[in-house]
Amino acid sequence: MDRTERKGDNEMKLTILGPWGAYPAADSASASYLIQTESVNVLLDCGSGALAQLQRHLPLEELDAVVLTHYHTDHIADVYCLQHAAMILMQLGRRTKPIEIYAHDADPEAFATLAYGEYMHSHVIAVGDTLTLGDLTWTFGHTTHPVPCLSMRIEHGGQTLVFTADTAWNDDLVRIGRNADLLLCESNLYNEYFGKIGGHLTAGEAGRLASQCGAKRLVLTHLPQYGDLGQLVREAQETYPGPIDLARTGDQYVL
Numbered sequence: 422m423d424r425t426e427r428k429g430d431n432e433m434k435l436t437i438l439g440p441w442g443a444y445p446a447a448d449s450a451s452a453s454y455l456i457q458t459e460s461v462n463v464l465l466d467c468g469s470g471a472l473a474q475l476q477r478h479l480p481l482e483e484l485d486a487v488v489l490t491h492y493h494t495d496h497i498a499d500v501y502c503l504q505h506a507a508m509i510l511m512q513l514g515r516r517t518k519p520i521e522i523y524a525h526d527a528d529p530e531a532f533a534t535l536a537y538g539e540y541m542h543s544h545v546i547a548v549g550d551t552l553t554l555g556d557l558t559w560t561f562g563h564t565t566h567p568v569p570c571l572s573m574r575i576e577h578g579g580q581t582l583v584f585t586a587d588t589a590w591n592d593d594l595v596r597i598g599r600n601a602d603l604l605l606c607e608s609n610l611y612n613e614y615f616g617k618i619g620g621h622l623t624a625g626e627a628g629r630l631a632s633q634c635g636a637k638r639l640v641l642t643h644l645p646q647y648g649d650l651g652q653l654v655r656e657a658q659e660t661y662p663g664p665i666d667l668a669r670t671g672d673q674y675v676l
């Protein structure tokens with residue numbers, strides 16, 4: 422098994438577990454990302470296939486927390502498997518503490534499904550909150566999506582990772598993404614779909630956002646299952662002159 426080394430002092434590592442929107446490609450996952458520092462291991466969204474990918478990098482015994490952007494299934498499908506994993510590992514004595522899960526409660530029925538006895542404890546997050554997880558500081562922003570959804574700014578040791586979550590263009594994205602060292606930006610749409618599918622960004626808009634934020638690097642994620650993904654990069658290059666990557670399963674970035 423490919424086990425990730427724990428992070429050195431003052432480093433934050435992002436591992437792409439699932440770069441896909443809607444549903445996972447073979448041997449991958451939908452929306453899921455692992456964020457690690459020396460003091461904490463956090464899963465950012467927990468889509469379909471997330472647990473299988475996570476275990477390539479981290480034993481489930483060492484997962485501290487999960488932070489969710491919203492309740493669409495491509496972002497939460499594996500939360501319910503993770504509840505069972507936490508239960509079994511605690512019953513076996515291999516975990517000594519519950520998993521802490523953080524999400525908004527604008528959908529109270531969905532929020533109520535997250536807590537799982539002594540094995541998973543749920544906590545509310547909202548725009549305006551500051552969440553401290555180990556040596557990570559999280560703040561949240563507004564998105565434009567068919568359901569309530571939070572964008573996220575994650576700071577550690579002077580480095581900033583920003584995740585747009587799922588969203589169409591809105592100006593709060595520029596606020597939450599300002600001066601990001603890495604902008605992990607949804608790019609679910611080719612430019613030709615602008616105005617035809619709501620709730621998501623085109624690649625051209627992702628590039629424009631990275632430019633307006635002054636982001637140092639743009640990583641395109643929440644990818645479509647169709648078309649030529651290289652075209653997303655080319656369209657984002659028309660609006661952003663900096664480095665651009667397509668998120669790929671297993672890729673890692675150290676900030």
Ligand SMILES: O=c1ccn([C@@H]2O[C@@H]3COP(=O)(O)O[C@H]3[C@H]2O)c(=O)[nH]1
Pocket residue numbers: 442443493495587609618620645
């Ligand atoms: O006309 C449509 C409608 C939807 N979709 C995909 O289905 C996904 C549903 O969840 P989501 O909102 O996270 O992302 C959506 C897109 O990835 C699409 O490609 N074309």
